[in-house]
Amino acid sequence: MSALLDYLERHREAMLSDLREFVERESPSTDKARADGFVRFLAERAEHLTGGEVTVVPQDRWGDHLLLRVGRGEGPPVLLVGHYDTVWPAGTLERMPFRLEGERAHGPGIFDMKCGLVQGLWAIRALHETGAEHPPLVFLVNSDEEVGSPSSRELIEAEARGAIACLILEPSFHGALKTARKGVGIFELRVTGRASHAGSEPFEGVSAIEEICRQTLDLHAQTDPETGTTVNVGVISGGTRANVVAAEARAEIDLRVSSRAEAERMTALILGLRPHHPEAQVRVEGGMNRPPMERTPQVARLFEHARELARGLGFELEEASVGGGSDGNLCATVNPAVVDGLGAVGDGGHARHEHVLVRHMAPRAALVARLLETVVEAVR
Numbered sequence: 001m002s003a004l005l006d007y008l009e010r011h012r013e014a015m016l017s018d019l020r021e022f023v024e025r026e027s028p029s030t031d032k033a034r035a036d037g038f039v040r041f042l043a044e045r046a047e048h049l050t051g052g053e054v055t056v057v058p059q060d061r062w063g064d065h066l067l068l069r070v071g072r073g074e075g076p077p078v079l080l081v082g083h084y085d086t087v088w089p090a091g092t093l094e095r096m097p098f099r100l101e102g103e104r105a106h107g108p109g110i111f112d113m114k115c116g117l118v119q120g121l122w123a124i125r126a127l128h129e130t131g132a133e134h135p136p137l138v139f140l141v142n143s144d145e146e147v148g149s150p151s152s153r154e155l156i157e158a159e160a161r162g163a164i165a166c167l168i169l170e171p172s173f174h175g176a177l178k179t180a181r182k183g184v185g186i187f188e189l190r191v192t193g194r195a196s197h198a199g200s201e202p203f204e205g206v207s208a209i210e211e212i213c214r215q216t217l218d219l220h221a222q223t224d225p226e227t228g229t230t231v232n233v234g235v236i237s238g239g240t241r242a243n244v245v246a247a248e249a250r251a252e253i254d255l256r257v258s259s260r261a262e263a264e265r266m267t268a269l270i271l272g273l274r275p276h277h278p279e280a281q282v283r284v285e286g287g288m289n290r291p292p293m294e295r296t297p298q299v300a301r302l303f304e305h306a307r308e309l310a311r312g313l314g315f316e317l318e319e320a321s322v323g324g325g326s327d328g329n330l331c332a333t334v335n336p337a338v339v340d341g342l343g344a345v346g347d348g349g350h351a352r353h354e355h356v357l358v359r360h361m362a363p364r365a366a367l368v369a370r371l372l373e374t375v376v377e378a379v380r
Helices: 003-010 012-024 032-050 110-130 153-161 208-220 260-271 297-312 327-332 358-379
Strands: 053-057 065-070 078-083 099-101 104-106 137-142 166-168 177-181 183-192 230-238 248-257 281-290 319-322 355-357
Touching (some): 003 012, 003 110, 012 104, 012 110, 032 053, 032 110, 078 110, 078 153, 078 327, 078 358, 110 137, 110 358, 153 327, 177 297, 183 260, 208 230, 248 260, 260 281
Parallel strands (some): 078 137, 078 166, 177 319
Antiparallel strands (some): 099 104, 104 355, 183 248
8 A cells, every 4th residue: 555545544534523624614605704714724724734834815805815835845836726615605504514424424515625625635744744755835725716716816827827737626526537627608698678568569669588588599509519518598587577578688698618719709609699679789798707628638648647646546547527617727727737626526516415425535635645746757
């Protein structure tokens, strides 16, 4: 057995204890007070486990971010990326408490992605305790990934730009690493028509609802299973009363694309929507929130390297392309050497059955440790 894996298996209960504490400290994206409380706890725990230098990066609206730097050797660092915010509102623990059921640990945010944070910190500790050599490390943990990383994007890109490689501790896809992610576009469509009495003057009005329905059909027709492009109008609102021809309507649009070229094409198409009715007005705002993370040659090499390391640790590793975005997408805009999904093995992200499989925690942390130890070989 690898010395790193042996160390982590022997400390499995300590890892599980940390996981419980991480989960039981709620940290909703939109609750700055709780987020800041969590990051202060995380700073203390990270410093204790790794002996590294911790910097808390203050924010006005969102929770503060954390930077952990370990080692000061020559050359660029390896970047680890994770987030501590969750989609769950404060008080969720009352109905979804942390609990163990056999090999499953349950709780809000446990899979996405507090288990990944625990595994990342213990991977660094294992390197230190076993005396393994490694390049300088930076572990960036942000507070706003679940809402699109509005305050952390520049920080993420700045750290990724100078890194040897970017290792993203988001949860795995049923155990598989994520070597490609779709880009995510967010748009708002607003239509202005003209109100009239639906009974007395039905033909004097211009229905914004009818127009927005026609636009929705046009947008959904852009979905293409072969290219992987999907368009979803997920929210529509408009009108005032059943007997009034609607003067206004709005829609929220979600776009997913697999390549930057497709992102550019679809962004131009959506922003260029024109009305069907000559007297309706159409206005679209928005754009790409996260660019695609494409499977570059560097990504492929990193994955193959990780697969060989996993075999040495006693398990097989697969890869997957997924539709959801993460901060891995942001890293990929400035650094082609990215591999995602290195965190928890489990299921149920953002759902009541959210859980992790405890038996995978030590092996996955050992994989991260081995990558930190050897990643320079994979990207040369």
